[in-house]
Amino acid sequence: CNRNDKQYVGFATLPNQVHRKSVKKGFDFTLMVAGESGLGKSTLVNSLFLTDLYKDRKLLNAEERINQTVEITKHTVDIEEKGVKLKLTIVDTPGFGDAVNNNECWKPITDYIDQQFEQYFRDESGLNRKNILDNRVHCCLYFIPPFGHGLRPVDVEFMKALHEKVNIVPLISKADCLTPNEVKKLKDRVRDEIEHFGIKVYQFPECDSDEEEEFKQMDKELKECTPFAVIGSNTVVEARGQRVRGRLYPWGIVEVENQSHCDFVKLRNMLIRSHMHDLKDVTCDVHYENYRAHCIQEMTSKLAQDNRTDSPLPILPLPTPDVETERLIKMKDEEVQNNHH
Amino acid sequence: MTSAERDRYMSEIVPPEVRPKPVVPAKPSHVAPHSSGPFVPSPQGTGGEGRGSALLGYIGIDTIIEQMRKKTMKTGFDFNIMVVGQSGLGKSTLVNTLFKSQVSRRTTSWSRDEKIPKTVEIKSVSHVIEEGGVKMKLTVIDTPGFGDQINNENCWEPISKYINEQYEKFLKEEVNIARKKRIPDTRVHCCLYFISPTGHSLRQLDIEFMKHLSRVVNIIPVIAKSDTLTLDEKTEFKQRVRKELEACGIECYPQKEFDEDMEDKSDNDKIREAMPFAVVGSDKEYQVNGKRVLGRKTAWGVVEVENPNHCEFSLLRDFMIRSHLQDLKEVTHNIHYETYRAKRLNDNGGLHPITSSGQDTQESNL
Numbered sequence: 015c016n017r018n019d020k021q022y023v024g025f026a027t028l029p030n031q032v033h034r035k036s037v038k039k040g041f042d043f044t045l046m047v048a049g050e051s052g053l054g055k056s057t058l059v060n061s062l063f064l065t066d067l068y069k070d071r072k073l074l075n076a077e078e079r080i081n082q083t084v085e086i087t088k089h090t091v092d093i094e095e096k097g098v099k100l101k102l103t104i105v106d107t108p109g110f111g112d113a114v115n116n117n118e119c120w121k122p123i124t125d126y127i128d129q130q131f132e133q134y135f136r137d138e139s140g141l142n143r144k145n146i147l148d149n150r151v152h153c154c155l156y157f158i159p160p161f162g163h164g165l166r167p168v169d170v171e172f173m174k175a176l177h178e179k180v181n182i183v184p185l186i187s188k189a190d191c192l193t194p195n196e197v198k199k200l201k202d203r204v205r206d207e208i209e210h211f212g213i214k215v216y217q218f219p220e221c222d223s224d225e226e227e228e229f230k231q232m233d234k235e236l237k238e239c240t241p242f243a244v245i246g247s248n249t250v251v252e253a254r255g256q257r258v259r260g261r262l263y264p265w266g267i268v269e270v271e272n273q274s275h276c277d278f279v280k281l282r283n284m285l286i287r288s289h290m291h292d293l294k295d296v297t298c299d300v301h302y303e304n305y306r307a308h309c310i311q312e313m314t315s316k317l318a319q320d321n322r323t324d325s326p327l328p329i330l331p332l333p334t335p336d337v338e339t340e341r342l343i344k345m346k347d348e349e350v351q352n353n354h355h
Numbered sequence: 356m357t358s359a360e361r362d363r364y365m366s367e368i369v370p371p372e373v374r375p376k377p378v379v380p381a382k383p384s385h386v387a388p389h390s391s392g393p394f395v396p397s398p399q400g401t402g403g404e405g406r407g408s409a410l411l412g413y414i415g416i417d418t419i420i421e422q423m424r425k426k427t428m429k430t431g432f433d434f435n436i437m438v439v440g441q442s443g444l445g446k447s448t449l450v451n452t453l454f455k456s457q458v459s460r461r462t463t464s465w466s467r468d469e470k471i472p473k474t475v476e477i478k479s480v481s482h483v484i485e486e487g488g489v490k491m492k493l494t495v496i497d498t499p500g501f502g503d504q505i506n507n508e509n510c511w512e513p514i515s516k517y518i519n520e521q522y523e524k525f526l527k528e529e530v531n532i533a534r535k536k537r538i539p540d541t542r543v544h545c546c547l548y549f550i551s552p553t554g555h556s557l558r559q560l561d562i563e564f565m566k567h568l569s570r571v572v573n574i575i576p577v578i579a580k581s582d583t584l585t586l587d588e589k590t591e592f593k594q595r596v597r598k599e600l601e602a603c604g605i606e607c608y609p610q611k612e613f614d615e616d617m618e619d620k621s622d623n624d625k626i627r628e629a630m631p632f633a634v635v636g637s638d639k640e641y642q643v644n645g646k647r648v649l650g651r652k653t654a655w656g657v658v659e660v661e662n663p664n665h666c667e668f669s670l671l672r673d674f675m676i677r678s679h680l681q682d683l684k685e686v687t688h689n690i691h692y693e694t695y696r697a698k699r700l701n702d703n704g705g706l707h708p709i710t711s712s713g714q715d716t717q718e719s720n721l
Contacts, residue, residue, distance in 0.1 A: 022455075022486070023453070023454055023455050023484075023486055023672070023676060024486075024672065024673065024676045024677035025432075025434075025484075025486055025489060025491055025676050025677075025680060026486045026487030026488070026489045027676075027677050027678075027680075028432050028489055028491070028680055028681060029424045029427055029428060029489060031678065031679075031680060031681035031682070032423075032427055032681050033420050033423060033424060035681065035682075035685070036420070036423060037420065038615075038616075041416075041419055062414075063414060064412060064414055093414065093416060094416075095413070095414060095415070095416045095417050096417040097417070098416050098417040098419065098420060100416045100419075141697050141700060141701075143693060144689070144693075222429070282414075282415070283415070286414060286415045286416060286418070286419075287415040287418040288418070288422065289422070290419050290422060291419055291422035291423050291426060292422070292426075295426070299536050303534070306532075307532050307533060310532050311532065
């Protein structure tokens with residue numbers, strides 16, 4: 015910047031300095047997808063990030079699924095565009111909602127999210143904070159089936175179990191089986207039910223008053239369109255003389271990126287192009303801080319119960335790695351001893 | 356934002372030489388998931404085929420830069436700079452010149468009633484300055500009385516104490532249960548140390564100060580009022596100063612051990628070889644060759660502050676403000692503050708998190 019302006023000091027370059035460092039380091043984002051099998055979660059993820067993460071996946075049949083419990087699986091992929099590096103982690107929840115009895119099937123998921131918070135809390139309170147790994151879940155896409163008449167009990171319970179731990183973005187999946195009217199009715203119904211049950215889904219932040227009109231208009235449309243009705247596709251078809259991602263039916267071609275066909279573009283723009291940073295911020299500033307405050311309070315009250323209020327609270331709240339290792343060693347020793355007898 | 360705007364924006368930030376090979380996203384398969392075809396390499400780290408999927412190929416990840424930028428512009432920045440040196444070395448004038456505003460308290464001259472402080476005082480003044488839509492809360496911390504006494508033993512102690520107190524304040528807030536979203540940052544990001552332009556060598560006091568504080572805060576030494584040195588005298592003096600600092604094991608900012616990569620190292624090596632910067636400050640303007648310049652007018656000519664042939668003020672300003680401002684803050688936070696924190700944790704075996712909301716401290720809530 016070689017401005018000849020007399021009064022130019024030069025700290026207007028500060029944002030660039032900040033971002034240059036971020037670009038060098040790269041970004042990371044952890045996205046969770048949850049919902050029953052067969053709602054198109056994997057396909058949607060592939061469509062969003064133009065990858066093929068699930069190539070080697072083996073689909074289980076009904077018998078094999080009888081004994082399946084809810085698992086948590088992680089896929090990580092490094093993506094780069096225009097010099098910006100993103101380490102994307104997709105957390106999948108196969109088995110969710112697939113059993114006959116789905117009581118508390120969200121528990122492994124809430125446990126997973128809490129574990130990431132706990133690990134971060136431990137690292138943040140520790141001595142060596144140089145390279146903390148941030149595995150906290152920044153956003154959870156929740157897939158609602160299009161076949162019903164709104165939210166089902168499992169949908170309500172799941173979202174209520176998670177809405178204070180992670181940013182929930184509910185989606186109406188496989189929306190290509192609905193007519194435009196049906197989509198509208200379903201969206202209205204879902205929105206009403208979300209409010210009725212007091213579910214706190216991710217809220218888009220308010221626009222600044224000094225934003226351009228075009229942006230404000232886009233923002234308004236985005237908000238009125240939720241929950242997004244999405245369609246994903248792993249295949250490329252020919253439509254209107256172009257090659258696009260889509261689904262070929264005898265009665266027509268559904269184009270994933272056609273905004274009059276579904277809200278895929280809106281979801282992608284929101285998730286990646288306009289709100290990715292905010293999703294991370296809300297995770298750090300709200301969900302994580304809640305967890306942390308809760309954790310510290312629990313520790314404080316526990317110490318009070320043990321009548322140890324006079325001793326200072328250690329800043330390393332959980333057993334330090336050394337203590338933990340010692341305990342494990344002790345356990346192993348005992349095991350070995352028991353085996354000898 | 357149009358893609359043309361995006362491209363232009365990106366080329367401002369990312370230096371061309373840092374661009375590694377992009378990972379091409381895998382082309383979507385034409386077959387249903389149960390493909391029994393040949394093994395296709397995974398998207399992770401491999402080149403993949405050409406840009407056949409280019410028209411379907413833009414995800415939009417680079418826009419996160421713009422998202423971050425908007426956010427940081429909204430929250431604003433703060434910067435805390437301390438000036439240390441004997442009185443009369445032009446500290447306040449230099450800071451005012453650096454930031455082109457009256458941000459430092461000025462003592463124009465010693466009035467009869469104004470006494471030199473008996474001990475080193477710490478006086479801090481904050482201003483919000485704005486440029487190009489970027490708001491910065493600048494705090495200048497002055498240290499009147501430093502080096503002005505007859506006996507200057509331990510005159511760095513109040514300064515060291517102040518710096519550590521700011522670290523402690525930050526630590527207490529960080530450990531709090533209900534901590535603020537943006538912890539108010541009063542830590543000293545940069546300490547400008549003013550060396551007297553004797554032309555001989557560093558004084559004992561200079562070495563003592565920098566020895567005690569170079570591992571606690573970022574020190575940038577400057578040769579003050581350098582318009583009393585000729586070019587040759589300047590070069591020799593700088594060399595001697597650099598040698599002495601090295602001999603005493605004093606590492607000023609930018610410290611070699613914190614260079615992150617080859618690019619940083621080569622940029623910072625150039626700066627280290629030019630330090631300490633020989634500066635002149637002024638808030639008066641004169642007409643030189645038809646232009647108005649900041650300078651000092653003498654019988655033998657006008658010393659132009661921003662003329663790189665006259666003094667190194669521009670170098671200092673460009674280095675400190677235009678390229679390393681953020682880095683000064685990061686080294687303070689990631690290294691000096693962490694060192695302090697680790698020491699505190701090890702000393703007491705722990706800290707007591709504060710449950711009450713505590714007093715309201717001023718926030719840089721721009």
